[in-house]
Amino acid sequence: MRKTEIKKVRKGELVQIVNSKGEAQKKVWEQKGYCRTNKKYELQNIEDINDWKYVKGNKIVSLSD
Numbered sequence: 368m369r370k371t372e373i374k375k376v377r378k379g380e381l382v383q384i385v386n387s388k389g390e391a392q393k394k395v396w397e398q399k400g401y402c403r404t405n406k407k408y409e410l411q412n413i414e415d416i417n418d419w420k421y422v423k424g425n426k427i428v429s430l431s432d
Contacts, residue, residue, distance in 0.1 A: 374424035381431040391429040
């Protein structure tokens with residue numbers, strides 16, 4: 368798995384959030400786009416469509432295969 372910033376990930380790609388220890392979390396998220404109101408990127412959990420997360424552009428994520 369390749370680690371990169373969320374702002375470099377294309378819309379629709381699957382990612383896992385990397386914690387402060389450098390380990391990828393278990394939940395897989397789909398990058399849905401950029402929210403201009405919150406000035407953050409929108410992530411949606413692929414297993415639960417009601418689970419959304421907003422993260423800053425410099426957040427490190429791991430691309431899922």
